[in-house]
Amino acid sequence: MKRRDFILKSALLTSGIAAGAVLPKSLFSAKGTYSISGDITVKIPMPIQVVIDDVGWWSGEDGSSRQEPYRTGIKRNHVPADYAAIAELGSILGIRPQAAMILCEWDKFNILRKLPNSTWMGEKWDNSKWVGPWLEEAADIINRNKKNLEITLHGVGHEYWVDGKFSRAEWASKDGTMRSKDQVERHLDFYQEILKQNNLGEFPSSFVPTAFCHAFGKTVGSNISIAELLKKRGIKYVNTPFSSMANAGSVSNRYFGFDSGLITVDRGEDLLDWNMIGVQPKGVITGPVCGMHWPNLLNADPKRNSESVNEWVKLLKPYNESAETMLATDSEQFRVQLAHFGCTAVKTEENAIEFDFVNTDSLPVSYFEDEFFIKVKSASRLTFQSNDMKILTESSFSDNSYSYQLKLKRLSAAKKGGIVAINI
Numbered sequence: 276m277k278r279r280d281f282i283l284k285s286a287l288l289t290s291g292i293a294a295g296a297v298l299p300k301s302l303f304s305a306k307g308t309y310s311i312s313g314d315i316t317v318k319i320p321m322p323i324q325v326v327i328d329d330v331g332w333w334s335g336e337d338g339s340s341r342q343e344p345y346r347t348g349i350k351r352n353h354v355p356a357d358y359a360a361i362a363e364l365g366s367i368l369g370i371r372p373q374a375a376m377i378l379c380e381w382d383k384f385n386i387l388r389k390l391p392n393s394t395w396m397g398e399k400w401d402n403s404k405w406v407g408p409w410l411e412e413a414a415d416i417i418n419r420n421k422k423n424l425e426i427t428l429h430g431v432g433h434e435y436w437v438d439g440k441f442s443r444a445e446w447a448s449k450d451g452t453m454r455s456k457d458q459v460e461r462h463l464d465f466y467q468e469i470l471k472q473n474n475l476g477e478f479p480s481s482f483v484p485t486a487f488c489h490a491f492g493k494t495v496g497s498n499i500s501i502a503e504l505l506k507k508r509g510i511k512y513v514n515t516p517f518s519s520m521a522n523a524g525s526v527s528n529r530y531f532g533f534d535s536g537l538i539t540v541d542r543g544e545d546l547l548d549w550n551m552i553g554v555q556p557k558g559v560i561t562g563p564v565c566g567m568h569w570p571n572l573l574n575a576d577p578k579r580n581s582e583s584v585n586e587w588v589k590l591l592k593p594y595n596e597s598a599e600t601m602l603a604t605d606s607e608q609f610r611v612q613l614a615h616f617g618c619t620a621v622k623t624e625e626n627a628i629e630f631d632f633v634n635t636d637s638l639p640v641s642y643f644e645d646e647f648f649i650k651v652k653s654a655s656r657l658t659f660q661s662n663d664m665k666i667l668t669e670s671s672f673s674d675n676s677y678s679y680q681l682k683l684k685r686l687s688a689a690k691k692g693g694i695v696a697i698n699i
């Protein structure tokens with residue numbers, strides 16, 4: 276490949292994009308990636324986030340045949356080492372898996388007697404069986420590993436009980452119709468109380484609806500959506516499969532939509548069934564979420580949890596080494612990167628990488644201040660420089676070629692467009 280002279284693109288082009296210059300339509304592909312000459316490939320990688328459901332149960336028993344919760348459906352109880360497994364996965368991969376937690380079996384003072392439809396025992400709720408030193412041990416693991424484990428709101432008791440019988444699920448019925456506003460608020464209040472009882476920190480900023488019973492927007496009988504109620508509690512992001520979400524047709528992007536300002540992300544399909552334990556995960560992650568249930572990360576013998584964790588490490592690591600994807604380090608970075616992946620157009624022109632943020636900037640949430648990543652592959656060494664974008668970090672993402680992962684932040688001059696000059 277011939278050595279090219281370094282050409283810093285003039286600011287003219289930037290302002291041209293800002294003024295709405297017409298760009299080729301193909302730039303606005305839903306994939307958000309654009310590859311040009313054979314010499315250099317530039318991608319805005321799709322972020323992948325690990326989401327683990329049904330964390331929090333102490334009993335593993337599937338009690339559904341007698342109107343108790345499904346729980347995790349395994350033949351042993353849960354132990355603090357099961358929390359350590361989540362943190363271990365996070366620490367090895369440098370990520371913050373989301374632990375979507377159910378908290379009823381953490382209720383030290385039986386406060387859920389006052390919220391009878393949240394448990395199978397109703398007003399006679401008695402959790403004394405599960406109150407013991409393991410609560411502090413697990414809370415300690417969670418709190419010491421905040422960088423590698425994010426508590427995510429899942430539910431109090433997972434289902435919704437009336438006269439000792441449950442229906443799916445806690446926040447909405449099967450067809451996605453939200454439970455009454457009053458009930459939703461009370462369940463959120465009690466969730467917060469149990470977090471407090473156990474010193475588990477702030478109210479979460481993300482939500483996975485139980486049994487994936489959820490609607491995008493308002494449902495019949497409510498003048499407010501669950502997203503609106505969650506937003507008031509500080510929730511910023513909802514993760515659920517669009518295949519079972521009511522009103523999914525009103526989602527604007529392929530992988531995400533905005534519901535009262537909350538980004539709602541398609542979880543797609545999990546690789547394993549919900550109650551499989553000690554099984555080697557196989558398959559391909561095709562969307563932005565690697566969803567699983569707690570047993571999937573564990574072993575029947577908790578002393579061997581690391582074996583299952585390592586299987587997931589093997590499966591997930593290549594997604595960091597690919598130019599197309601990256602493992603999101605936490606859910607905040609995930610949301611930002613996903614928005615850029617879906618909406619920001621990027622292409623290379625001579626020796627510059629050009630961005631177009633018109634679609635990104637039209638989203639209901641502003642990502643202007645946020646940092647995002649690109650991956651660049653080349654046959655020869657490159658250096659980067661920009662007046663429009665701050666290049667915060669530069670690292671390599673694979674051993675095979677000259678591969679660069681850049682963390683970028685837009686500067687005010689590049690509100691609509693931006694250029695990173697490449698020096699070869």
Ligand SMILES: [Zn+2]
Binds near residue numbers: 328329429433485486
């Ligand atoms: Zn669940």
